[in-house]
Amino acid sequence: MEKGDFVNNLRKTASFVVVEVNVSSISLAISTNLRAGTIDDQEIRELSLLKLIKQTVPIGTIFAYASDAVPEGFLVCDGSPLKANDYPELYEVLSTIHGNGIDSNSVLTGNFNLPDYRGMFLRGWDPIGINDPDFNTRQSPRSGANEGNRVGSIQNHHVQAHDHLLNLPRHINIGGRYSGGDWSLAWESHDQFLNNPPQRVGENGGKETRPKNAAVNFIIKVL
Known part of the structure; x- marks a missing residue:
């Protein structure tokens, strides 16, 4: 032909x-x-x-997958290092956004890394902080990966600033009179200010702040 x-x-x-x-x-x-x-x-x-x-389904597309059996043409987003020669099209898409080939022992064994989304919630990238007020605190997930507020960056655990109102009396009023038999005792009314030490709210909860969730595999199209 x-x-x-x-x-x-x-x-x-x-x-x-x-x-x-x-x-x-x-x-x-x-x-x-x-x-x-x-x-x-x-x-x-x-x-x-x-x-x-x-x-x-463009190479580099992420899916939430409800199984341990990863379909052909996909890999789990576990941060694994890969070689550009083995996945040239994926490397063209990802480059070193998620790392420059460092493995879990900090040894350079590839040219780039898969994203590592194990135990993570995904959040749309917000380049100017419209819905991500702490966008300037984003960090690189590993050596050689994107730094600052860019695709691939991560944020650590955080709780929004707040306070707890704890009402404690600042002073008490003392005064009165006592009589018994042929004697009596009286004292004047006056304010006695209390020097209250700081009070802690009871500690409870788990190791992180999280919503109700279900585990899935985040997989990425590689072929």
């Missing part, structure tokens, strides 16, 4: 519904036949499918 015919046929490929497809196998088969100079109509349709998948 000539190159021109291949392009024309690719453009004319009909729409189709995909139930299940092994993306890696298709990619390998098509790449092999392209190198050999032979390709058939079925492979043209499969090539269109690969293009459609990448257009519909």
Whole structure:
């Protein structure tokens, strides 16, 4: 098949519904036949499918996934270091936003890192602090990752500033008279100010401030 015919046929490929497809196998088969100079109509349709998948779900897209079994073409967002040669398209998208290839032992074993969203809530990036009032306190998640208020940055635990009103008497009024038998005792009324020490509100709760939640895997499209 000539190159021109291949392009024309690719453009004319009909729409189709995909139930299940092994993306890696298709990619390998098509790449092999392209190198050999032979390709058939079925492979043209499969090539269109690969293009459609990448257009519909761009590499670098994050999903909340309700299973431990990660689907093909995805990886868990666990901060793992990766090599650019193994995932060139993902590296083109992420670069070193989430790290420069450092592993959990601070050893450089790759060229970039996956985002690490284990135990994290995701928040839309707010470049000028419209809904993120502490946007200037954002930090880099690891060595070589984005610093400051940029995509990939993190914020640590925090509780919004507030106070607790504790009503304590500042003074008491003492006075009265006592009589018994053939004697009596009287004392004058006066204010006695109390020197109250600071009072603490009772401590209770857990190790963090959090909403009710359910665990999922955050997965990222890598192929």
